[in-house]
Amino acid sequence: MASDNTANKVQTERARIKDECSQCGLCSNGCAFLAEYTSPAEMAARGISKEDAYSCSLCAKCQALCPLGLNPMGMFQERRVETMQKQELEPEEFNYFMPDCEDNVMNYYRQYYGIDYSNLESDKGSTSYFFPGCTLMTYSPAITREIYNRLRLKQGCGGILTDCCGLPLYQMGLNDRAGKFTNSLVEKITDRGIKSLIAACPNCYYELKARLQPLGVKILTVYEALDFSLGSQTDLPPCTVHDSCPDRMEGKFARQTRNALQNRGYKIVEMSNILQHSPCCGSGGQLSHFRPDLADKLVRDRLTEAENSGAQILASYCMSCVLNFARLESGLKVRHVLNLLLGIDEDYTEVKKRAAEIFVS
Numbered sequence: 001m002a003s004d005n006t007a008n009k010v011q012t013e014r015a016r017i018k019d020e021c022s023q024c025g026l027c028s029n030g031c032a033f034l035a036e037y038t039s040p041a042e043m044a045a046r047g048i049s050k051e052d053a054y055s056c057s058l059c060a061k062c063q064a065l066c067p068l069g070l071n072p073m074g075m076f077q078e079r080r081v082e083t084m085q086k087q088e089l090e091p092e093e094f095n096y097f098m099p100d101c102e103d104n105v106m107n108y109y110r111q112y113y114g115i116d117y118s119n120l121e122s123d124k125g126s127t128s129y130f131f132p133g134c135t136l137m138t139y140s141p142a143i144t145r146e147i148y149n150r151l152r153l154k155q156g157c158g159g160i161l162t163d164c165c166g167l168p169l170y171q172m173g174l175n176d177r178a179g180k181f182t183n184s185l186v187e188k189i190t191d192r193g194i195k196s197l198i199a200a201c202p203n204c205y206y207e208l209k210a211r212l213q214p215l216g217v218k219i220l221t222v223y224e225a226l227d228f229s230l231g232s233q234t235d236l237p238p239c240t241v242h243d244s245c246p247d248r249m250e251g252k253f254a255r256q257t258r259n260a261l262q263n264r265g266y267k268i269v270e271m272s273n274i275l276q277h278s279p280c281c282g283s284g285g286q287l288s289h290f291r292p293d294l295a296d297k298l299v300r301d302r303l304t305e306a307e308n309s310g311a312q313i314l315a316s317y318c319m320s321c322v323l324n325f326a327r328l329e330s331g332l333k334v335r336h337v338l339n340l341l342l343g344i345d346e347d348y349t350e351v352k353k354r355a356a357e358i359f360v361s
């Protein structure tokens with residue numbers, strides 16, 4: 001989900017919903033938040049509160065499901081921007097997860113646990129870089145280093161960019177700060193003469209594609225850049241794949257990761273709601289900050305769905321989803337797809353606790 005909505009575009013969306021929504025209920029049936037209300041049309045008519053705006057996880061499922069091509073997510077995004085413009089919320093309150101603030105949680109986590117990539121070799125003048133994304137490079141340095149080593153050997157990838165793609169700023173509605181952040185990232189990439197970026201995270205992949213592909217920078221996924229089929233195994237436990245929201249419309253990661261897992265020897269068992277119908281994991285749009293009740297419900301419902309599929313492993317190609325599923329108890333092993341493909345086993349159940357420990361020590 002590239003966050004390029006301007007205020008005007010989203011206001012138009014609210015007006016469209018008010019005028020055109022047939023109240024068919026398809027979107028509300030697929031969304032725990034919308035199900036709390038009569039319909040998007042009713043919400044558009046009475047006006048969107050800031051509480052509404054931040055109770056939406058920006059998962060885009062409503063947009064994918066609407067037979068009239070309407071986009072309820074758009075009107076909530078617009079209200080987020082308006083909230084920030086009218087200073088109805090203090091932006092400083094959210095600096096702890098904002099990429100343009102040095103003292104954000106992920107920076108602290110990496111400093112506290114000594115996670116650092118500055119000692120990795122790089123090739124001066126290389127035009128191809130690895131872009132792991134903040135969550136993966138913070139919570140799995142083992143995967144990040146292994147992927148980088150393989151990309152250097154197989155793809156001639158000569159450097160690693162440890163930047164954020166900027167999505168959290170757009171999602172919060174802080175469009176001015178987000179625009180500045182994006183501009184400095186684009187400047188850095190063009191100054192270095194980078195011609196291709198290999199992304200591990202679906203959020204980064206679609207965000208970078210929207211910003212940089214028009215400038216001639218090629219954006220690839222790690223699953224198309226690397227061949228994971230070597231070392232195929234038998235007798236692996238059944239695995240189910242959670243599809244992540246930013247991949248909802250194109251399904252690129254969904255296809256590539258299932259192929260890679262099958263080539264590796266995993267039997268995929270599917271949950272009832274996959275691809276465009278996949279629910280949010282509960283981490284989208286900073287939902288766990290604003291509506292922890294809804295975020296927990298999304299996690300619990302998805303874990304139940306995964307257990308009912310007969311899988312022993314719940315895998316996701318987005319580290320934020322992995323961490324969110326791993327924080328509640330279940331009978332499943334929750335892993336990143338790359339853990340399975342690389343044979344690097346990691347237990348993420350304690351990660352959120354380890355992050356909290358930083359602030360009490």
Ligand code: SF4
Nearest residue numbers: 031056057059060062
């Ligand atoms: S974007 Fe997702 S959470 Fe928001 S209204 Fe649409 S379906 Fe519901």
Ligand code: SF4
Nearest residue numbers: 021022024025027066
């Ligand atoms: S799916 Fe579309 S038409 Fe149906 S209730 Fe939702 S926004 Fe309205």
